[in-house]
Amino acid sequence: MKEAVLGSPIICVRDLRVRYGEREILHGMNFEVSHGETVVILGGSGSGKSTLLRTLVGLERPYSGEVLVKGLDLGKASEREKSALRKKMGLAFQGGALIGSLTVGENIALPLLEHSTLAPSTVEVMVRIKLEQVGLSGFENFSPSELSGGMRKRAAFARAMAMDPEMLFFDEPSAGLDPIMAAGIDNLILNLKKAYSITMVIVTHELASAFLVADRIMVVDKGNIIANGPAQALKQSDHPRVRQFLDRVPDSDSDDDQVDHLRLYTEGIQQ
Amino acid sequence: MPAAKTEPFHLLVRVGAATEGGLAYLGALAQLTGRALLLLFISPLKRGRRMERAVHQAMVVGVGAVPIVSLITFFIGLIMALQGAYELKKLGAIQLVPALVAVAISRELGPLITAIVVIGRSGSAFAAEIGTMRVTEELDALEAMALDPMAFIVAPKFLAMAIMVPCLAVWSDFMGVLGGCSFGVTVGGFSITSYFTATRDSLVVSDVLTGIIKSFVFGIIITAVGCHEGFSTGAGAEQVGRSTTAAVVLSILMVILVDVVFTALFYVTGGLT
Numbered sequence: 444m445k446e447a448v449l450g451s452p453i454i455c456v457r458d459l460r461v462r463y464g465e466r467e468i469l470h471g472m473n474f475e476v477s478h479g480e481t482v483v484i485l486g487g488s489g490s491g492k493s494t495l496l497r498t499l500v501g502l503e504r505p506y507s508g509e510v511l512v513k514g515l516d517l518g519k520a521s522e523r524e525k526s527a528l529r530k531k532m533g534l535a536f537q538g539g540a541l542i543g544s545l546t547v548g549e550n551i552a553l554p555l556l557e558h559s560t561l562a563p564s565t566v567e568v569m570v571r572i573k574l575e576q577v578g579l580s581g582f583e584n585f586s587p588s589e590l591s592g593g594m595r596k597r598a599a600f601a602r603a604m605a606m607d608p609e610m611l612f613f614d615e616p617s618a619g620l621d622p623i624m625a626a627g628i629d630n631l632i633l634n635l636k637k638a639y640s641i642t643m644v645i646v647t648h649e650l651a652s653a654f655l656v657a658d659r660i661m662v663v664d665k666g667n668i669i670a671n672g673p674a675q676a677l678k679q680s681d682h683p684r685v686r687q688f689l690d691r692v693p694d695s696d697s698d699d700d701q702v703d704h705l706r707l708y709t710e711g712i713q714q
Numbered sequence: 715m716p717a718a719k720t721e722p723f724h725l726l727v728r729v730g731a732a733t734e735g736g737l738a739y740l741g742a743l744a745q746l747t748g749r750a751l752l753l754l755f756i757s758p759l760k761r762g763r764r765m766e767r768a769v770h771q772a773m774v775v776g777v778g779a780v781p782i783v784s785l786i787t788f789f790i791g792l793i794m795a796l797q798g799a800y801e802l803k804k805l806g807a808i809q810l811v812p813a814l815v816a817v818a819i820s821r822e823l824g825p826l827i828t829a830i831v832v833i834g835r836s837g838s839a840f841a842a843e844i845g846t847m848r849v850t851e852e853l854d855a856l857e858a859m860a861l862d863p864m865a866f867i868v869a870p871k872f873l874a875m876a877i878m879v880p881c882l883a884v885w886s887d888f889m890g891v892l893g894g895c896s897f898g899v900t901v902g903g904f905s906i907t908s909y910f911t912a913t914r915d916s917l918v919v920s921d922v923l924t925g926i927i928k929s930f931v932f933g934i935i936i937t938a939v940g941c942h943e944g945f946s947t948g949a950g951a952e953q954v955g956r957s958t959t960a961a962v963v964l965s966i967l968m969v970i971l972v973d974v975v976f977t978a979l980f981y982v983t984g985g986l987t
């Protein structure tokens with residue numbers, strides 16, 4: 444709690460280790476997320492940031508350490524306790540993960556119909572509102588396969604927000620989107636932040652959007668947190684890996700490889 | 715000398731490991747089935763929405779299979795009649811063809827052929843559907859929305875299959891008899907009425923009933939194997955293909971094994987009379 448907090452901590456992670464089989468992915472992480480805070484988890488591919496996100500919503504079990512979300516230890520919680528907690532969480536997957544056998548509208552209505560006693564007509568109105576929020580009004584009756592990647596992502600946003608959750612988790616919200624669409628997603632996140640003060644955890648490797656939306660940025664590298672602080676402080680960081688990430692410097696060994704390949708390739712063409 | 719000693723030991727180890735693997739697989743199937751049935755009985759299809767899904771599934775696995783099941787069992791009945799008549803003619807007992815067809819179809823071939831068609835149509839589809847949902851993170855998404863994939867996807871399938879496979883089997887019995895009848899009327903010198911009368915006289919209730927009981931169990935097995943294979947799909951599209959194949963092969967194997975057990979059981983106890 445040394446960082447500037449906006450409220451009491453809602454997520455506490457202590458010495459978190461996660462393994463896939465014998466391979467350890469996260470090597471002992473410690474951090475907290477406060478009520479109403481927007482935390483961006485920044486990291487390269489394979490850094491363990493998606494695994495971290497999956498652990499925070501209880502899809503992966505910690506190998507050791509604690510993940511406390513609203514006081515509930517996800518490593519020890521029963522399925523029933525986790526279910527109760529998940530009704531207060533929204534998670535938007537990288538690829539959308541919309542249920543293919545349902546229409547877009549049905550996908551967004553799904554949590555509402557299953558977990559609330561709202562009348563179907565009310566649900567219909569709510570679905571329309573949520574879709575409008577993400578700029579997809581009129582697409583209720585489309586099947587997910589008829590949407591583009593970006594639209595699927597936005598529909599997944601709408602679904603994550605359907606239950607008006609206290610916490611929202613986004614996995615790569617703007618990866619693979621064109622700049623206009625990505626800016627739209629950033630705006631959406633900023634609006635959510637302003638209007639509802641939802642706690643948000645966003646995993647991304649897009650620097651621009653990270654600095655735009657984040658209250659705090661955590662940089663994850665090879666399963667360790669190497670920086671954790673306000674966006675401005677991060678920009679001044681002198682940690683070599685953080686600098687490398689922010690300045691977009693490639694790894695030195697892979698750098699050599701690339702140059703060699705490039706030279707071979709171009710010389711080959713010239714001959 | 716030590717090689718000679720370790721060789722049979724190795725074999726034992728491998729047999730043991732294979733047995734253990736097989737038992738673990740059966741255990742996993744039983745667990746899946748148990749959980750799905752528990753969900754069906756404890757929270758019986760919340761607010762009709764699960765029921766809707768079960769009805770939708772029943773339409774797909776049951777009603778959708780009617781044309782192909784009809785066609786196949788009609789021809790199986792016809793083949794049975796032809797093959798039977800070939801032998802029976804020598805004994806001058808061609809009037810026994812309706813009985814042969816009726817008993818063979820209702821006790822064995824109807825349920826078995828139905829099960830195999832259902833495996834090809836639905837068992838494989840279950841594995842592919844659930845496997846794809848695993849690959850596209852849809853299963854994780856359901857879980858993240860606090861929806862149990864077991865209740866949402868698996869339970870309606872069990873309900874639909876447990877009801878529709880026996881229904882299909884009864885229908886296939888009828889179509890098989892009809893196939894036999896087409897031979898009897900055109901070649902065997904029966905009239906439609908006399909063929910069906912002969913069929914009715916040769917059948918007892920337990921013939922059809924054992925078929926229905928077997929079909930019910932087949933339906934459960936096909937669903938369990940299909941769903942289990944779907945859930946155990948690894949990452950990547952080719953894994954979906956693997957689980958679909960495994961679902962079909964293992965379902966056929968298990969259906970035949972269960973068929974042997976049931977038939978032996980009915981034989982020993984003298985049927986259900």
